[in-house]
Amino acid sequence: MRISDRLERIKPSATLAVNARAQALKAQGREIISLAVGQPDFGTPAHVCEAAKAALDEGFTRYTPVPGIPELREAVAGYYGRFYGASASADNAIVSNGGKQVLYNLLMALLNPGDEVLIPAPYWVSYPAMVQLADGVSVFVSTTAEQDYLVTPDALEAARTARTRVLLLNSPSNPTGCCYTQARLDEIAAWARSRGVFVISDEVYDRLVYAPAEPASLSKAWEAHPETIAIVGALSKSFCMTGWRVGYALAHETLVKAMSKIQGQSTSNVNSIAQKAALTALNGSWDIVDEMKRSFVRRRDIAHAIITGWGAQCPKPDGAFYLFPVLDQFYTPDAPDSAAMCSKLLDEAGVALVPGSAFGDDKCIRFSYAVDDDTLRTALERVGKVLTGR
Numbered sequence: 001m002r003i004s005d006r007l008e009r010i011k012p013s014a015t016l017a018v019n020a021r022a023q024a025l026k027a028q029g030r031e032i033i034s035l036a037v038g039q040p041d042f043g044t045p046a047h048v049c050e051a052a053k054a055a056l057d058e059g060f061t062r063y064t065p066v067p068g069i070p071e072l073r074e075a076v077a078g079y080y081g082r083f084y085g086a087s088a089s090a091d092n093a094i095v096s097n098g099g100k101q102v103l104y105n106l107l108m109a110l111l112n113p114g115d116e117v118l119i120p121a122p123y124w125v126s127y128p129a130m131v132q133l134a135d136g137v138s139v140f141v142s143t144t145a146e147q148d149y150l151v152t153p154d155a156l157e158a159a160r161t162a163r164t165r166v167l168l169l170n171s172p173s174n175p176t177g178c179c180y181t182q183a184r185l186d187e188i189a190a191w192a193r194s195r196g197v198f199v200i201s202d203e204v205y206d207r208l209v210y211a212p213a214e215p216a217s218l219s220k221a222w223e224a225h226p227e228t229i230a231i232v233g234a235l236s237k238s239f240c241m242t243g244w245r246v247g248y249a250l251a252h253e254t255l256v257k258a259m260s261k262i263q264g265q266s267t268s269n270v271n272s273i274a275q276k277a278a279l280t281a282l283n284g285s286w287d288i289v290d291e292m293k294r295s296f297v298r299r300r301d302i303a304h305a306i307i308t309g310w311g312a313q314c315p316k317p318d319g320a321f322y323l324f325p326v327l328d329q330f331y332t333p334d335a336p337d338s339a340a341m342c343s344k345l346l347d348e349a350g351v352a353l354v355p356g357s358a359f360g361d362d363k364c365i366r367f368s369y370a371v372d373d374d375t376l377r378t379a380l381e382r383v384g385k386v387l388t389g390r
């Protein structure tokens with residue numbers, strides 16, 4: 001069977017591969033704990049589920065406009081007003097199948113073949129593959145644990161060329177959990193604007209920021225310079241709705257139309273019932289998120305104390321639900337890199353983790369703390385034993 005050259009070049013998702021191996025071991029009767037998860041372990045809030053049931057009962061089951069029902073687009077625009085004081089209209093919003101499709105649509109709409117995309121590393125696994133699918137070229141800008149994995153305008157400038165078209169920023173970050181302050185985000189956006197580089201700001205974890213840090217967004221900068229920035233958001237992580245597949249963008253009307261064109265020829269609208277649920281989520285109470293944040297802060301502290309207790313370097317992040325410690329001092333001849341070490345930890349500790357190589361940093365391993373406290377402690381004790389022998 002012949003598969004296109006374009007696809008042959010794309011790597012399969014490392015996260016999915018880890019999960020598949022963990023499932024296979026479970027099927028053999030092994031007790032496996034997964035800290036490889038990329039979703040909150042909380043359920044979708046009841047009032048959101050009720051809204052979906054009502055939509056179904058009302059027969060709201062037909063095609064909708066491709067970029068989303070008007071009231072939902074309005075709610076997306078309203079979200080940025082409510083939380084960040086940015087003023088936008090429904091024409092600046094598009095609703096897509098998760099943050100993932102928003103990113104894909106954006107890259108397809110913005111890139112010509114050979115255009116370069118600056119991607120601070122470590123980066124979310126799908127960015128390079130998406131850039132490649134859109135015929136762009138990823139240019140990675142490395143950051144280190146000492147820098148809390150945050151990029152500077154100087155480092156971006158050093159990586160910029162005449163072909164640089166887009167900067168793909170992600171805060172809070174998957175895999176590091178690190179967050180830019182509002183001031184640093186604004187500084188980077190100003191640098192990008194001065195160089196004619198378009199910023200895609202992936203803010204899908206924006207509600208999951210832990211005090212004293214505060215949520216930051218480029219939505220105000222977008223309002224001032226709408227032709228230079230697009231914001232990516234989603235209900236997946238912040239509202240425990242990963243399976244519903246609702247993401248959205250705030251972007252210039254022309255870009256929204258371009259994205260809508262791509263979406264109209266690929267998936268059309270997001271599931272009509274999920275759109276009604278999303279409308280209730282966006283316009284309703286966000287108290288559930290505060291509860292979830294309290295759990296995440298507690299678990300972050302537990303995990304960070306245990307991991308740094310191994311002697312590993314690990315910034316204590318202000319957002320999302322991941323830790324990304326440097327663990328290469330524990331690599332061994334039989335497990336000389338992050339992928340081999342993750343296999344070893346799966347086999348010997350029964351814990352599934354994602355190798356740092358999937359995120360562009362082979363010295364590290366990603367730990368998700370979206371599991372209950374006891375499970376988290378047990379998993380980390382088992383990993384610690386294999387790594388340190390203690």
Ligand code: PLP
Pocket residue numbers: 038097098099100101124170173174202204234235236237242246247
């Ligand atoms: N951006 C980042 C940084 C993510 O971690 C994810 C999901 O893991 C996404 C985007 C995509 O989210 P969604 O599930 O809404 O497609």
